[in-house]
Amino acid sequence: MNLTLKIWRQKNASAKGAFVTYSLDNVSPEMSFLEMLDALNKKLVEDDKDPVAFDHDCREGICGSCGMYINGHPHGPVPAITTCHLSMRYFNDGDTIWIEPWRAKPFPVIKDLIVDRSAFDKIQIAGGFISINTGAAPEANSIPVKRIKSDEAFDTAICIGCGACVAACKNASAMLFVSAKISQFALLPQGRAEARERVRSMVEKMDELGFGNCSNTGACEAECPKKIKLTSIARLYREYYKAY
Ligand code: SF4
Ligand code: FES
Structure with missing residues (x-):
């Protein structure tokens, strides 16, 4: 699948953030959503660019750290799963995916998609x-x-x-x-x-x-x-x- 990713980039809590557009090709439907972000970050690092900061730990739906807004839904459009359990098979070739951090005053942004x-x-x-x-x-x-x-x-x-x-x-x-x-x-x-x-x-x-x-x-x-x-x-x- 070839995807367009609109990802919220923000240096720290006081910086002004904005959506940045990325193209990512050859995404396998077998990948998890976080593996797709890993692939994007690999590409960014190879291009000498700052990788997207996102939180994760267990990648098994247990720790609760991987939360982010995906196409207007916390943890993405599939009910009752965490972002780490979200599979790329739920998306289609050519899709544009909007990815943002939690937006709530008591959860200030640390960087990009990571909130405190x-x-x-x-x-x-x-x-x-x-x-x-x-x-x-x-x-x-x-x-x-x-x-x-x-x-x-x-x-x-x-x-x-x-x-x-x-x-x-x-x-x-x-x-x-x-x-x-x-x-x-x-x-x-x-x-x-x-x-x-x-x-x-x-x-x-x-x-x-x-x-x-x-x-x-x-x-x-x-x-x-x-x-x-x-x-x-x-x-x-x-x-x-x-x-x-
Ligand atoms: S959405 Fe709220 S209630 Fe549900 S698991 Fe997460 S923190 Fe707990
Ligand atoms: S990384 Fe632990 S719940 Fe998703």
């Missing part, structure tokens, strides 16, 4: 943990947990902190992320002891860092690569009300 998502770490540090000495693994049935609850908790614990929900929201709301992190503990007996303090601290930190309120549009759920549900946000509200 440390705001999520700060929210986690504010309360996204259980402060007990876990000791040795307990007997499996010592704290009975209903299957439906453990499944629900697991469905929220799979949030990878990628930030697509923030990028998709017109209010740059982090509610889906925070609600996932609250839910994974709130649903289990082990998380109840610190539930009040946790939700108060995490919501306070989220507000302090400049994330907006839920817009109720559901864009976050639609674009989340792990399909975290809006019902998590409803649970976050309930937990918050109970905490006061």
Whole structure:
């Protein structure tokens, strides 16, 4: 495939960025999207040009670092996958692909497609943990947990902190992320002891860092690569009300 790439280039957070057009030939449909960017960067380095900075680590849909906007969608046009799982077979010969970083004030651009998502770490540090000495693994049935609850908790614990929900929201709301992190503990007996303090601290930190309120549009759920549900946000509200 021969492609035209319109990629956002920006030296740092304070520099003015712009789209730069690149042509890339001989892209195999077997390549992943990140491998396609690797091929572009190889060409740029060979031409003595600055390669495009983009974040990635696991390339297996686990770490959440590879987020970018592709043709107007966080992680690209295919639902429920991360950018690293996006295959070039979803594109056609002659396509023009627009590639941009997350656009949200609490996620300032570091360079090109890389944004600083440390705001999520700060929210986690504010309360996204259980402060007990876990000791040795307990007997499996010592704290009975209903299957439906453990499944629900697991469905929220799979949030990878990628930030697509923030990028998709017109209010740059982090509610889906925070609600996932609250839910994974709130649903289990082990998380109840610190539930009040946790939700108060995490919501306070989220507000302090400049994330907006839920817009109720559901864009976050639609674009989340792990399909975290809006019902998590409803649970976050309930937990918050109970905490006061
Ligand atoms: S809720 Fe979904 S979109 Fe938001 S950070 Fe977690 S995995 Fe990413
Ligand atoms: S590189 Fe880790 S989720 Fe994509």
